Amino acid sequence: MNVRDPFGLHRKSALSILRTTASQAAVDLTERAVEASIHAIEKSKQAVDELDMSFSVPKNVPSFGNPQRLAEDRVWGNTAVTSRGGKGASTNTNKNAGILGGVQDRVNNLFDDRNTLPMYKDKPYAYPASHRARPIWRRKRLLIPVLLLIFVLYYLGAFGSNHDTPVSSAPVWAWLTGSESASTADWSERRERVVEAFTLSWDAYERYAMGYDEFHPVSKKGHQMAPQGMGWIIVDALDTMILMNLTSRVATARQWISTSLSYDQDQDVSTFETTIRMLGGLLSAHYLSNEFPELAPLADDDPGAPGEDLYLEKAKDLADRLVAAFDSPSGVPYASVNLAKYEGLPAHDEGGASSTAETTTLQLEFKYIAKLTGEKYFWDKAEKVMEVVDNNGVQDGLVPIFIYATDGTFRGQNIRLGSRGDSYYEYLIKQYLQTNKQEPVYLEMWDESLRGVRKHLVTYTEPSGFTIIGERPDGLKNALSPKMDHLVCFMPGTIALAATGGLTEAEAKKQPTWTKKNEADMQLARELMQTCWGMYKWMATGLAAEITYFNIADPPLPESAPHNPPAKFDEDPEAEWRKDYNVHGMDTHNLQRPETVESLFYMWRITGDVKYREWGWEMFKSFMNHTAVPDGGGFSSLSNANKIPAPMRDNMESFWLAETLKYFYLLFSPNDVLPLDKVVINTEAHAFPRFDMGQLFSTGWKRKPRDSEGNIIA
Ligand code: DMJ
Numbered sequence: 001m002n003v004r005d006p007f008g009l010h011r012k013s014a015l016s017i018l019r020t021t022a023s024q025a026a027v028d029l030t031e032r033a034v035e036a037s038i039h040a041i042e043k044s045k046q047a048v049d050e051l052d053m054s055f056s057v058p059k060n061v062p063s064f065g066n067p068q069r070l071a072e073d074r075v076w077g078n079t080a081v082t083s084r085g086g087k088g089a090s091t092n093t094n095k096n097a098g099i100l101g102g103v104q105d106r107v108n109n110l111f112d113d114r115n116t117l118p119m120y121k122d123k124p125y126a127y128p129a130s131h132r133a134r135p136i137w138r139r140k141r142l143l144i145p146v147l148l149l150i151f152v153l154y155y156l157g158a159f160g161s162n163h164d165t166p167v168s169s170a171p172v173w174a175w176l177t178g179s180e181s182a183s184t185a186d187w188s189e190r191r192e193r194v195v196e197a198f199t200l201s202w203d204a205y206e207r208y209a210m211g212y213d214e215f216h217p218v219s220k221k222g223h224q225m226a227p228q229g230m231g232w233i234i235v236d237a238l239d240t241m242i243l244m245n246l247t248s249r250v251a252t253a254r255q256w257i258s259t260s261l262s263y264d265q266d267q268d269v270s271t272f273e274t275t276i277r278m279l280g281g282l283l284s285a286h287y288l289s290n291e292f293p294e295l296a297p298l299a300d301d302d303p304g305a306p307g308e309d310l311y312l313e314k315a316k317d318l319a320d321r322l323v324a325a326f327d328s329p330s331g332v333p334y335a336s337v338n339l340a341k342y343e344g345l346p347a348h349d350e351g352g353a354s355s356t357a358e359t360t361t362l363q364l365e366f367k368y369i370a371k372l373t374g375e376k377y378f379w380d381k382a383e384k385v386m387e388v389v390d391n392n393g394v395q396d397g398l399v400p401i402f403i404y405a406t407d408g409t410f411r412g413q414n415i416r417l418g419s420r421g422d423s424y425y426e427y428l429i430k431q432y433l434q435t436n437k438q439e440p441v442y443l444e445m446w447d448e449s450l451r452g453v454r455k456h457l458v459t460y461t462e463p464s465g466f467t468i469i470g471e472r473p474d475g476l477k478n479a480l481s482p483k484m485d486h487l488v489c490f491m492p493g494t495i496a497l498a499a500t501g502g503l504t505e506a507e508a509k510k511q512p513t514w515t516k517k518n519e520a521d522m523q524l525a526r527e528l529m530q531t532c533w534g535m536y537k538w539m540a541t542g543l544a545a546e547i548t549y550f551n552i553a554d555p556p557l558p559e560s561a562p563h564n565p566p567a568k569f570d571e572d573p574e575a576e577w578r579k580d581y582n583v584h585g586m587d588t589h590n591l592q593r594p595e596t597v598e599s600l601f602y603m604w605r606i607t608g609d610v611k612y613r614e615w616g617w618e619m620f621k622s623f624m625n626h627t628a629v630p631d632g633g634g635f636s637s638l639s640n641a642n643k644i645p646a647p648m649r650d651n652m653e654s655f656w657l658a659e660t661l662k663y664f665y666l667l668f669s670p671n672d673v674l675p676l677d678k679v680v681i682n683t684e685a686h687a688f689p690r691f692d693m694g695q696l697f698s699t700g701w702k703r704k705p706r707d708s709e710g711n712i713i714a
Pocket of ligand 1: 423487593594595655659683684685
């Protein structure tokens with residue numbers, strides 16, 4: 001490639017200068033930066049040529065090739081730019097007509113202190129406002145030195161983890177081969193590797209698919225779920241960026257939310273997914289940016305600024321639309337909602353029944369927004385669902401996975417803690433914790449369910465004796481299926497959270513409420529955690545399959561049976577423990593799911609056993625080794641995680657950014673980052689505060705009396 005930079009340096013000459021002063025490894029890394037930088041300068045030259053205006057490059061733009069800038073161009077490229085002002089909205093229409101006029105306006109806007117879209121105003125690209133007010137001729141004169149400075153700083157890595165992700169082949173990191181032990185590991189260093197993975201993923205998305213709801217990292221394309229986009233990836237990823245202190249990316253996301261996100265779309269959406277991801281994401285961003293300003297450089301509540309209370313306003317608008325799902329004859333929400341029509345819609349299959357987990361995994365979000373807005377109906381509608389579900393009087397707290405919104409009865413007898421059942425159980429204990437343990441009904445329900453899990457679903461594998469939670473597809477009177485969705489791996493962490501209330505195990509043991517039951521629950525959590533980790537160890541890539549089967553006795557061993565699994569997973573491919581696990585060919589995909597690292601995070605925080613961090617690090621390295629996409633695509637889910645090289649699915653799930661990477665980050669963080677006894681984390685890893693119910697809210701229902709199995713006494 002015979003690319004020349006504007007200063008007359010041949011690319012190879014530039015590299016040879018560098019080679020005299022840097023190590024070969026550094027040069028290799030820098031080579032990509034040189035290419036990106038030259039590309040950036042080429043683009044800036046092109047822009048200058050197009051505009052025939054040598055002063056058209058604003059001096060505080062680090063790179064014209066960077067995705068943030070491309071995003072700005074897209075925003076400014078609109079003929080009418082809508083900006084929010086306080087509680088109202090205003091429209092700035094371009095002053096110049098035609099295509100060139102549009103470009104002219106964009107350029108002028110770059111120099112206009114009054115424009116509301118300077119996304120690079122924040123750190124690390126901050127410049128005093130006075131610079132922007134200088135006459136244009138002064139900036140024109142500074143253009144070349146500034147570009148030169150940027151070029152040099154880029155070489156020196158001064159922009160740190162900025163927006164320019166190197167674009168070449170699949171990244172290979174030297175640290176992947178490191179072999180520090182737990183005692184010598186630098187966890188803050190490891191946490192930085194997670195931030196890098198996040199920025200690679202986000203930057204790829206921003207570069208190729210900004211504003212799209214889906215991202216296909218291999219083909220480098222986006223796809224919309226709704227005509228204008230739902231902010232699916234942006235809103236889901238937002239609070240992770242806030243936690244990671246990725247200031248400029250937060251600004252980019254916030255800007256998109258402010259100017260491009262509207263829920264007023266004639267679109268049917270999943271009540272559950274939209275609540276946990278979008279409503280949850282906005283509420284968490286609101287919470288983090290207001291409660292932890294040191295983590296969130298952009299306060300949500302910035303009086304008088306455009307988009308004041310932006311996240312909360314968007315959340316309220318969305319909640320007003322989603323709450324229509326609860327307007328069913330029973331109060332159990334419909335599976336879908338049409339956002340523009342404020343209208344709930346039954347599911348297309350399963351006789352119109354909703355998934356049980358989906359109807360009972362909305363409560364944290366609606367209760368929190370009720371608390372924030374004082375709108376009691378959000379609370380009441382979400383809570384009513386719990387009463388209707390409980391009034392079915394299921395045996396031992398185990399609910400079938402479908403429920404009719406029409407009359408609130410269950411459909412079928414399929415019982416499992418995997419898909420469609422999982423987060424019913426999760427939100428029982430989290431509702432209890434969210435309101436500072438002021439609603440004991442949810443603890444009672446959780447305890448009953450966990451007893452039911454032990455009695456009907458827990459068994460042990462052969463020959464090694466791992467603990468599993470199986471399924472009862474035909475009800476409790478019929479056979480146990482020794483199958484675990486990866487989704488079930490939220491359970492070890494949630495059991496530990498319930499047993500300790502979010503305190504460390506050592507602290508919790510000192511509480512007067514600590515009993516043998518808590519002790520036994522922690523033991524169950526430890527055993528299940530090991531089983532879930534085994535799902536990773538069993539696979540060729542070190543990444544778990546979507547579904548794992550187990551070898552069990554016939555009839556299955558009861559929960560009380562002795563069992564003694566090996567403490568470690570022998571790496572020998574013929575090791576005995578491998579006989580306990582099995583994965584069917586059609587289940588080998590890995591969707592970048594979070595549940596196991598989520599549980600590792602809880603187990604580390606609660607037990608303090610460093611092995612959980614070590615397992616997390618090993619898992620993280622497997623993701624880096626096998627899911628990285630060439631040419632700056634970020635990371636992809638896999639269609640077969642039991643094959644090397646692993647074929648990719650060409651999809652990045654939004655929960656990769658919202659959950660999986662966030663839990664890795666938290667696992668390697670100090671314990672005071674989101675302290676577990678102060679927050680509840682929703683099922684999509686969005687963090688909310690715990691709070692007192694106060695005068696306005698109360699548990700508006702009581703359980704009907706029932707016998708020892710949970711059956712309602714007539
Ligand atoms: C997420 O959307 C949530 O964690 C949900 O509860 C289950 N499925 C995905 C992640 O696997």
